[in-house]
Amino acid sequence: MSHESHTDDSERRTDSTTTRGDTDGAAEQPHAMPDVGRRAVLQALGIGASVAVGSGVVAADHDDPHPPRIDSHYGYATPDANAVPERLAPDHTVELHVGDPVPQEHGPLFHFEPTGLAVDPGDIVQFSVTTPDHTITAYHPAHGYQRRVPVDVPPFSSPVVSAGGAWLYRFEESGLYDLFCAPHHILGMAMRVVVGDLAEEDVPGYEDTFEGTEGPPPLLAPFSKQFLEHELERFSGGNEDCEWVWLTPQEVLDTDALDPGAIQADDGRVSFDEVLADIERIHGGHSHE
Numbered sequence: 001m002s003h004e005s006h007t008d009d010s011e012r013r014t015d016s017t018t019t020r021g022d023t024d025g026a027a028e029q030p031h032a033m034p035d036v037g038r039r040a041v042l043q044a045l046g047i048g049a050s051v052a053v054g055s056g057v058v059a060a061d062h063d064d065p066h067p068p069r070i071d072s073h074y075g076y077a078t079p080d081a082n083a084v085p086e087r088l089a090p091d092h093t094v095e096l097h098v099g100d101p102v103p104q105e106h107g108p109l110f111h112f113e114p115t116g117l118a119v120d121p122g123d124i125v126q127f128s129v130t131t132p133d134h135t136i137t138a139y140h141p142a143h144g145y146q147r148r149v150p151v152d153v154p155p156f157s158s159p160v161v162s163a164g165g166a167w168l169y170r171f172e173e174s175g176l177y178d179l180f181c182a183p184h185h186i187l188g189m190a191m192r193v194v195v196g197d198l199a200e201e202d203v204p205g206y207e208d209t210f211e212g213t214e215g216p217p218p219l220l221a222p223f224s225k226q227f228l229e230h231e232l233e234r235f236s237g238g239n240e241d242c243e244w245v246w247l248t249p250q251e252v253l254d255t256d257a258l259d260p261g262a263i264q265a266d267d268g269r270v271s272f273d274e275v276l277a278d279i280e281r282i283h284g285g286h287s288h289e
């Protein structure tokens with residue numbers, strides 16, 4: 001978790017490697033191996049000393065035969081957001097948060113910050129997890145949902161990332177990407193990424209099949225009435241007249257704030273507050289009908 005513990009690990013690895021190098025040379029010259037020779041041995045073994053540097057990025061050994069890479073399906077996950085390899089230094093960052101609940105008004109609002117992001121093709125985005133256990137997952141039929149990423153993009157997802165961890169993904173294809181967090185999808189935890197210059201006529205018409213069970217997969221999987229009532233009761237016993245005290249992904253992704261043109265404007269970042277301002281049912285305290 002901490003920067004220092006990573007440094008300690010690196011030093012331990014280096015020490016044990018050095019020992020191996022010395023042992024290899026011990027047959028003829030037990031303690032006389034010069035530093036340059038030791039370094040050559042380390043390089044031959046393909047093990048270099050990683051050095052922690054500032055800004056949470058770790059310098060890499062350019063001779064590493066298995067350098068860290070971002071997989072098109074699995075991205076790159078790390079339990080320590082402060083130990084991202086230098087070669088994967090992100091162009092943008094997104095944090096995964098949860099806000100405090102407001103009793104009788106709304107539940108804890110799980111969200112991405114920013115909720116809308118514009119990037120260039122090939123950019124790396126670091127998703128940093130600040131509260132326990134989120135995923136960053138593409139809407140894709142392979143995950144049971146309608147496709148809301150460009151046609152050639154694989155059904156990518158992070159693993160479950162715990163607090164303090166991070167996941168990185170490189171957005172290669174231009175287009176519109178809608179993403180969600182699997183554990184908190186039912187609570188409306190979704191976001192939108194615009195990759196490249198997306199002209200208005202090129203905005204894909206993702207279908208609003210949010211509730212249907214026929215045709216394309218829904219945006220939100222159907223849940224049983226019993227489950228939904230259980231969740232409402234758990235939040236407060238005083239919600240008999242209230243339909244839902246959380247956001248829904250449909251509400252979030254349908255806001256004007258997340259219109260692709262709005263996301264591309266200004267600095268390319270739309271905050272969760274801007275999204276929330278477009279959802280009167282929640283921000284206006286109108287959760288009781």
Ligand SMILES: [Cu+2]
Pocket residue numbers: 096110133134135181182183184189
């Ligand atoms: Cu989540």
